[in-house]
Amino acid sequence: MVTIKDLNTPKKNTWCPGCGNFGILSAFKGALVELGFEREQVVMVSGIGCHGKINDYVNVNGFHGIHGRVLPLATGIKLVNPDLTVIGFSGDSDCYDEGWDHFCHAIRRNIDITLIVHNNMILGLTTGQATSTSMPGFKTKSTPFGAIPPALNPLAHALVAHGTFVARGFAGDPKHLQSLIVEAVRHKGFGYIDVFQPCVTFNYLNTYDWFRKRVYKLQDEGHDVTSREKAIEKSFEWGDRIPIGIFYKEERPTYRDNLTHIKNTPLTKVPIDDVNINSLLEEMK
Numbered sequence: 001m002v003t004i005k006d007l008n009t010p011k012k013n014t015w016c017p018g019c020g021n022f023g024i025l026s027a028f029k030g031a032l033v034e035l036g037f038e039r040e041q042v043v044m045v046s047g048i049g050c051h052g053k054i055n056d057y058v059n060v061n062g063f064h065g066i067h068g069r070v071l072p073l074a075t076g077i078k079l080v081n082p083d084l085t086v087i088g089f090s091g092d093s094d095c096y097d098e099g100w101d102h103f104c105h106a107i108r109r110n111i112d113i114t115l116i117v118h119n120n121m122i123l124g125l126t127t128g129q130a131t132s133t134s135m136p137g138f139k140t141k142s143t144p145f146g147a148i149p150p151a152l153n154p155l156a157h158a159l160v161a162h163g164t165f166v167a168r169g170f171a172g173d174p175k176h177l178q179s180l181i182v183e184a185v186r187h188k189g190f191g192y193i194d195v196f197q198p199c200v201t202f203n204y205l206n207t208y209d210w211f212r213k214r215v216y217k218l219q220d221e222g223h224d225v226t227s228r229e230k231a232i233e234k235s236f237e238w239g240d241r242i243p244i245g246i247f248y249k250e251e252r253p254t255y256r257d258n259l260t261h262i263k264n265t266p267l268t269k270v271p272i273d274d275v276n277i278n279s280l281l282e283e284m285k
């Protein structure tokens with residue numbers, strides 16, 4: 001079973017000191033140890049942005065994809081090799097802007113993977129432009145007079161897209177986040193966690209203090225995780241009090257459970273020694 005030491009890599013960490021990504025990294029490593037995995041079992045798939053560097057800092061299999069495409073990659077890996085535990089890491093722009101279509105449909109299909117979104121409500125790597133989760137009025141390089149439309153509510157979208165595990169964490173509370181990651185990975189189906197991840201360099205509005213004053217834990221207040229309606233109601237709570245924790249959880253067959261032709265024979269186990277593609281190549285000449 002893996003230890004925190006096994007998970008370290010020699011890569012120099014280039015995140016800004018104090019970045020919320022550190023909280024996510026530590027929660028994730030703690031979760032892998034708690035889950036008792038071997039390194040070879042786990043694949044991290046990450047998008048483009050500061051968050052995407054997380055692959056470099058954890059010594060497991062990794063696929064650093066292109067912008068917005070964490071979920072198609074993670075879906076493909078899981079479908080052809082279901083023995084692997086596949087965990088996607090995306091940013092708010094990566095997932096909720098460029099990757100939005102994939103987000104809605106991977107949730108609806110209930111692909112058996114986990115998705116952790118580093119939601120700092122700004123584009124970090126490109127040095128501070130607004131994303132679809134930036135709050136209205138927020139002045140950034142791309143919105144000098146303030147962001148205009150209402151911010152997307154990704155949790156509400158996940159819930160109406162028939163999400164089977166919908167949660168929110170805070171990078172400033174890595175112990176709590178670790179428990180959410182453990183539950184999301186254990187969930188059979190799409191485990192989705194949006195994480196408030198303060199960007200200490202470009203987001204001067206949604207800081208650690210801003211979140212600390214507002215976040216509270218749903219599980220401390222007896223929230224019923226089996227009610228989608230209550231979860232949707234909670235997902236709209238925003239202002240002086242903002243909930244974190246598990247909003248909704250449900251058991252439902254995964255996409256692969258219904259893919260009868262590959263259900264019992266993963267593509268990675270199909271023998272290919274006697275496959276001859278010469279006639280196909282001839283046809284294409």
Ligand SMILES: Cc1ncc(C[n+]2csc(CCOP(=O)(O)OP(=O)(O)O)c2C)c(N)n1
Pocket residue numbers: 048049050051052067090091092093094095118120122123124125126131
């Ligand atoms: C196809 C494509 N479009 C745009 C970009 C430029 N780009 C680089 S990182 C990034 C997004 C960064 O924001 P986010 O996903 O929120 O991640 P963060 O850096 O905040 O972790 C973008 C748009 C790109 N690399 N590739």
Ligand code: SF4
Pocket residue numbers: 014015016018019020021050051120124125198199200201202
């Ligand atoms: S720019 Fe923001 S998100 Fe990127 S490493 Fe620095 S603090 Fe973190």
